[in-house]
Amino acid sequence: MTDYKTPIAETVEEKLVDEVVERLMDRADASGAALLGEGGLLTEVTRAVLERALDAEMTEHLGYEKHDPAGRGSGNSRNGTSAKTVLTDAGAVTVAVPRDRDGSFEPKLVPKHARRLAGFNDQILSLYARGMSVRDIRSHLAGMYGVEVSPDLISKVTDAIADELTAWQMRPLDPVWPIIYIDALWIKIRSGSVASKPVYLAVGVDMDGCKDVLGLWVGNEGEGATTWMTVLSELRNRGIEDVCIVACDGLKGLPDAVTATWPKATVQTCVIHLIRASLRLASKQHHPALVASLKEIYTASTEQAAQQALDDFAAGELGQRYPAIVRTWRAAWSEFIPYLAFPPEIRKVVYSTNLIESINARLRKTTRNRGHFPSEQAALKVLYLAVRELITPKARDVNHVAAHWKKALNQFSLFFEDRLNVR
Template sequence: MAELVSPQAIDRMLADAQASGVPLDGTDGLINQLTRAVIERALGAEMDDHLGYVKGDSAGNGSGNSRNGHFGKTVTTTAGPVRIQVPRDRNSDFEPKIVPKRTRRLGQIDDIILSLYARGMTTRDIQAHLKEVYGADTSPELISRITDVVHEEIVEWQTRPVDPVYPILYIDALVVKIREGGVVDNRAAHLVVGVDMEGFKHVLGIWIQDKEGARFWGSVLTELRNRGLNDALIVCCDGLAGLPEAIEQVWPEAKVQTCVVHLIRTSMRFVSYGDRKTIAKALKPIYTAVNEAAAKAALENLRREHGKRYPGVIAAWERAWQQFIPFLEFEPELRKVIYSTNTIESINFQLRKITKNRGHFPDTDAAMKLLYLGVRNITGRHIDGTGLVRERGERGTGTYGWKRALNALAVRFGDRLPL
């Protein structure tokens, strides 16, 4: 490129533009004019290739097809709206590639729209942004149609094959508001995140459901099994109705572990602000205990000291006790990894940021579209034309201390870990 456009040539263009009062950017700027010139030159080259001869060449005599003028067309580019002249041929079978027929947007405009949408901007926000930055006139309906192109990608992503074994699964939910029958209702959008053998986290799918229960979770987990997930060693979740029963049905050997951080947060809801440090200190001996007996003794000590004032704290731990105690069986290296669903909560936190601007969604498909784009943006992953997951940049988020945890997993679940 440096050889094609020398610094001297660029200096001359800039000097001519300055002398004639032409701005650098904007709809009438130098960059816009250069964009138009490059596009029209490329279209001319495409026409030469289509006809088999260049303009003015006698080889075109009697060839059966020839040039037939131009027609004007305005396309939106990152340099702003550009008015170009598209060549025509007499047989009307010229199919330009750089500016395909019926195409009104070039370059990265569609990618920009998808990126802005995935970051939580509404269609009207995007419309205003494109007008302000690129001078492009768009409509909310057009933006919505552009974002709709991901529907097929969502289906491929939601049904793609997954690994046969994930040592750890995290399952959690966030609430989205969806309008149905003229009424806005809260729905739970459930995310399942798997940690693979190398410690990388993968969002395996999103499921939106108004009611949880064993039947719903049975269908979700069976779907994952049908996609190739034959076993999960540890499933870390938090108080999702019917989930433990469904896990036992689909992966009977999996260990179900409640999120300890969730349990602590639930406890703190019953505690006045002034006593939070005291209660937090009293809770620590429970979840750092060496075994269940020591944890039970710590819970009884908490009951004696604070049970009368904060019975809700005691009740929260007793309700979750059966899903909490598997945590105490694990080595310290594993405890650090499965201590909480913060892995998935960090994703949920970012998804909440992009959904809060919506207020509510017109239907489930609209909610799924935004959540998927958000996940795609967060994880840097997409589906290519072959239906396979491809990485855009880094492979994904790793798990801190994974090698130590993997060694502990190998000791405990060695016969179930793939080689």
């Protein structure tokens, strides 16, 4: 029999919950009680809920309710309670854990020897994902919940994510991807001395038009093609057989590594990165005019028209003032021009790099908060936790790349012929 609630039942339940909350808030206001901490409203509610649930577990274990005559002569019975303090989302809560006479009761909600509930671990991981140091996390928990936690506890909680990180890095991937964006962010890692190292990030757009972070890899400056062959070979070994477009930021050695891994893939220099690289070379007062001039290049209908627009820019006032911008575009030209052959629907998706930029912005903010990391593994843990908060199955609507993805997918199917197995 299906268990469901009618809309009327749900409305009544919601009203009852609201009334209980209102009464609790009125009581707190009248008594001046705090929300958290010893004697706080949420602390007391959490204690009451936990103790009621533990009593229910004991009833199920024994097979009869408290004070029920049916329990006489059953061979086991309640034997009082023992106080236990556990860390919860509401802070430290002391609960009365029921005991039985033969000691066979094993509570599930508050297991023996456990000193914190799962939700409290999630709080620590969430703070860690935001780039907070162990010292910052301890200070935050003490200020918010009045709870003193040791550095060892925080380390144990965060170290537990290592297996999950390994499984995530090794998970199988879909065989065909319309687009994969590859970028690098630089973070400081201690390896004898503190040095900046690149962390390579691969973000794929799947057949549903949703983004997924495919992996994170710590590299060393100057490795070039060797590093990229390692990264791309790993992606291929995890199941990726073909990619239509690999968009990147002119990273050294990447184009050759891409074509060696996926011979049919089109390597495309990210237009947004080209524009941003150009703006970094110009005074801010010239940015509006510069953006307008560069738009003439990347919105050109053909390669010839784009080349003419670039030549006009080079000969104009801005091009003469900023020859380094002209050199930047000409150096990236062979990886930029594939973009000009794409239909408008594909151009919009390739040009709009908000999907990877939003991820990069979050990761950069996280790493800036930390200053530097004691090891590569510590850096990957923080970055993975940040990614985990951004890319979840529940957030597929948020992670959607384009409002008109189906139109783009149809153009992908036509432009790249039979390479896409469209569902």
